[in-house]
Structure formats: C-alpha cells, structure tokens
Amino acid sequence: MTSSLNQGTLCHVIFIASLFCVLVIPSLAELQRFKHNGNSNQPLNFLVIGDWGRKGTYNQSLVAKQMGIVGRKQNIDFVISTGDNFYDSGLTKVDDPAFYDSFVNIYTAPSLQKTWYTVLGNHDYRGVVEAQLSPLQRKKDRRWVCLRSFILDAEIVEFFFVDTTPFVNKYFDSKKVAYDWKGVLPRGPYLSNLLKDVDSALAKSKAQWKIVVGHHTIKTAGLHGNTVELEDKLVPILKKNNVAAYINGHDHCLEHIIDQKSGIHYLTSGGGSKAWRGEIKKLDPQELKLYYDGQGFLSVQITKTKVDLVFYDALGRVLHTSSITKNLKPKA
Numbered sequence: 147m148t149s150s151l152n153q154g155t156l157c158h159v160i161f162i163a164s165l166f167c168v169l170v171i172p173s174l175a176e177l178q179r180f181k182h183n184g185n186s187n188q189p190l191n192f193l194v195i196g197d198w199g200r201k202g203t204y205n206q207s208l209v210a211k212q213m214g215i216v217g218r219k220q221n222i223d224f225v226i227s228t229g230d231n232f233y234d235s236g237l238t239k240v241d242d243p244a245f246y247d248s249f250v251n252i253y254t255a256p257s258l259q260k261t262w263y264t265v266l267g268n269h270d271y272r273g274v275v276e277a278q279l280s281p282l283q284r285k286k287d288r289r290w291v292c293l294r295s296f297i298l299d300a301e302i303v304e305f306f307f308v309d310t311t312p313f314v315n316k317y318f319d320s321k322k323v324a325y326d327w328k329g330v331l332p333r334g335p336y337l338s339n340l341l342k343d344v345d346s347a348l349a350k351s352k353a354q355w356k357i358v359v360g361h362h363t364i365k366t367a368g369l370h371g372n373t374v375e376l377e378d379k380l381v382p383i384l385k386k387n388n389v390a391a392y393i394n395g396h397d398h399c400l401e402h403i404i405d406q407k408s409g410i411h412y413l414t415s416g417g418g419s420k421a422w423r424g425e426i427k428k429l430d431p432q433e434l435k436l437y438y439d440g441q442g443f444l445s446v447q448i449t450k451t452k453v454d455l456v457f458y459d460a461l462g463r464v465l466h467t468s469s470i471t472k473n474l475k476p477k478a
C-alpha cells in the first residue's frame with residue numbers, strides 16, 4: 147500500500163517534471179511581444195532611423211530636428227531604430243551619459259516623445275549590451291524599448307525585430323575588436339532558436355502586413371555589402387512567410403531596393419549621423435529605386451491596402467516616395 151502510493155507520487159513528479167519541460171521551457175524561448183494599441187481605422191505612422199548616436203555631431207541634431215517636424219505632420223505612433231544606437235562602442239555601463247547626450251537630449255521634439263522600438267547593431271555589441279537592454283533606461287526615458295529580438299503587434303502590421311549581429315562570422319573571428327557575447331553563447335543554439343522562433347511567429351501571424359527589422363544589410367549597394375549569413379539563413383524565412391519588407395541600417399545611407407524575384411522591399415535607414423561614405427556598388431536599376439549617400443530618415447504610413455514610404459534628407463527635403471501594394475509583385 148505504502149509502496150504503491152510512493153510509486154504513484156513518483157509518477158506524479160515525473161509527469162509534472164515532463165509537463166514543465168514541454169510547456170515552460172519553450173515558452174521561455176519565445177519572442178517577447180508588444181502590442182501597439184492604435185485606432186485600426188486610422189493609418190499607422192512611424193519613422194525609421196539608424197546608426198545615430200554621436201552626441202549630435204555629423205548632422206545627428208539636424209536629422210533629429212527634421213524628424214520632429216515630419217513626426218508632427220504625420221502624427222507618428224512610434225519610432226523604429228535599426229541599431230548602432232551609440233558610437234563607437236555602445237553604452238559602457240547603465241549610467242553611461244551617452245544615453246542622455248546621444249538620445250534623450252537630441253530627439254527632444256514633442257512628436258518624438260513616443261516609444262522607440264530599438265534593436266542592437268554591431269557597434270552596440272562593442273560595449274556592454276546589458277546596459278542598453280536594462281529596464282533602468284526606461285526609468286530615465288520611458289520611450290526606450292530595446293531588446294535583442296521581439297515582436298511588435300500593431301494589428302494591421304506585425305513587426306519582427308531580429309538580433310542580426312550574432313549571425314556575422316567576422317565579428318567572432320575579430321582579433322582587434324572585443325564584442326560582448328554574454329547572453330548569446332553558445333552561438334549555434336542561440337541562432338537556431340532565434341530563426342525557429344521568428345519563422346513560427348511569422349507563420350502564425352494573421353496581420354495584413356509582415357515587416358522584419360534588423361541592423362544588418364541583406365540587399366544593399368552600400369559600403370558593407372550584403373550580409374551573406376542573413377542571405378543564407380534569414381531570407382528563406384522572409385520568402386516563405388510572405389514578408390513585405392526588411393528594414394535595416396548598417397550602411398550609412400538611405401536605400402530602397404526591390405528584389406525582382408521575391409518582390410521583397412529592402413529599406414535601408416542608416417543615415418542617422420555620420421554618412422557620405424562615397425561608396426555605391428553596381429545594382430540593377432530595376433531593383434535600386436533609391437540610393438542616397440547622406441543623412442536622413444524614412445517615414446512610413448501603413449493602411450490595410452498599402453504601405454507608403456517617404457525618404458527625407460537632413461534638411462527635410464523629400465528624396466524618394468514609393469508605395470508597396472499588397473501582393474503586387476513588381477514586373478520583371
């Protein structure tokens with residue numbers, strides 16, 4: 147009697163333990179979700195800026211001012227940052243004054259006092275990554291939302307923010323520069339779990355539009371060139387899941403490229419501060435709709451039927467406008 151009771155208890159323990167493994171562990175790995183509660187009858191508006199934190203120098207303040215003006219005109223819902231938030235080496239500690247000098251005290255316009263959904267760039271990985279991810283930053287400035295990878299559900303559109311720096315082999319081989327890989331190692335499982343999570347979240351999404359955001363370039367005419375690791379591992383997932391656009395920074399320029407085969411729009415907004423690299427690679431003019439080597443930012447408006455893009459320079463001049471229409475692949 148006692149022994150059978152013990153056996154029952156043991157079975158119970160094993161049962162609960164296995165439930166724990168099945169239910170709890172995978173949900174821990176799932177991407178954190180944020181919900182933007184807008185009015186679904188109104189278009190969604192946001193700005194995209196990348197490669198910016200230089201204490202106002204290299205036209206960072208000029209771009210910030212124009213973002214403020216366009217942000218007010220468009221009555222933006224939020225801002226997206228494509229990473230390289232603080233130069234040269236991210237934040238060095240939680241109370242690094244660069245958080246104020248390059249962010250809080252730069253993007254001061256009333257229209258920019260909205261949530262900033264932010265990913266990390268390779269320069270951010272040169273500092274203390276945890277300092278940017280720390281919830282303490284939100285206490286200083288409630289706009290700041292920075293995670294490695296996460297999902298933003300804005301109803302008609304769902305955004306999938308992907309931590310792209312750990313994909314790039316050369317950073318792991320670098321002898322000159324130290325990167326903060328804490329939280330990323332072992333790298334193999336980190337990347338495969340991330341890809342699996344992004345793939346399944348994209349597949350499950352019922353949003354009208356799916357947009358993926360990362361720091362690194364996938365298709366570019368700029369200095370850094372395409373990131374082959376992302377071409378190999380991420381692009382098949384974008385194609386499979388009918389992603390409308392991939393938005394990135396990394397190249398310090400503004401670009402709009404349409405992949406003729408897949409119809410995916412590749413949007414580079416990396417003109418937040420230092421630019422004018424003087425580099426442009428040859429690309430099919432059918433695909434390259436905009437290449438601007440200087441500073442600026444991207445403004446996006448999304449409705450159920452289309453995505454409107456407007457690229458601005460540092461003086462607020464319109465460089466390029468375009469629309470993405472659902473399911474309309476460009477002609478070859």
Ligand SMILES: *[C@@H]1O[C@H](CO)[C@@H](O)[C@H](O)[C@H]1NC(C)=O
Nearest residue numbers: 204205421422440459460461
């Ligand atoms: C600042 O922006 C203006 C206008 O685009 C440009 O002419 C100038 O070269 C820029 N300065 C720097 C330091 O990039």
